Amino acid sequence: EDKVVQSPLSLVVHEGDTVTLNCSYEVTNFRSLLWYKQEKKAPTFLFMLTSSGIEKKSGRLSSILDKKELSSILNITATQTGDSAIYLCAVALIQGAQKLVFGQGTRLTINP
């Protein structure tokens, strides 16, 4: 059974801290790994990672994939209260239907 596991499930930090969120996966037919941010409503896209070792960056957020270890990390530096959200990791499978398998999510709370 395809599986994606995120850790920690919940994290509370102070504004300005740096956080690292983890995602590991066990899937057949890996295509890519995606990170989403979910605030009140629908998930919004952050990154898609296909190649191992290549960091993707957007402002204070960055992410990297390790295909040998079957894992990925999402880093957020100089956190702000607006970063409070659930962060979802998902793996896309090489199949005709482009299905995503999601992890449970990490609930990140940034306190001022």
Next chain:
Amino acid sequence: NAGVTQTPKFRILKIGQSMTLQCAQDMNHNYMYWYRQDPGMGLKLIYYSVGAGITDKGEVPNGYNVSRSTTEDFPLRLELAAPSQTSVYFCASTPGQNFYGYTFGSGTRLTVV
């Protein structure tokens, strides 16, 4: 450009009632999906479709049905609502070629009492 539109946004159903969650996209995407999200959990795939007239079961299809008569619309039907179907439902779509992730609708929060 509306993207993916879901209606209704909220609904309370009594046990045994039926309803249809609507999903429409205006991006000419071939692939569409229904996911449910329970508190503290990630998204679980209910049904998906790779084109008009083609649907298939996902991970948690029991208690649901879908149809895809047009490229734009992908309604999800609950026939006999049960408390276990209390959840937030998301519809999503993707073009079907050159995968760039999904476009999600804003969700439907369903409570079955």
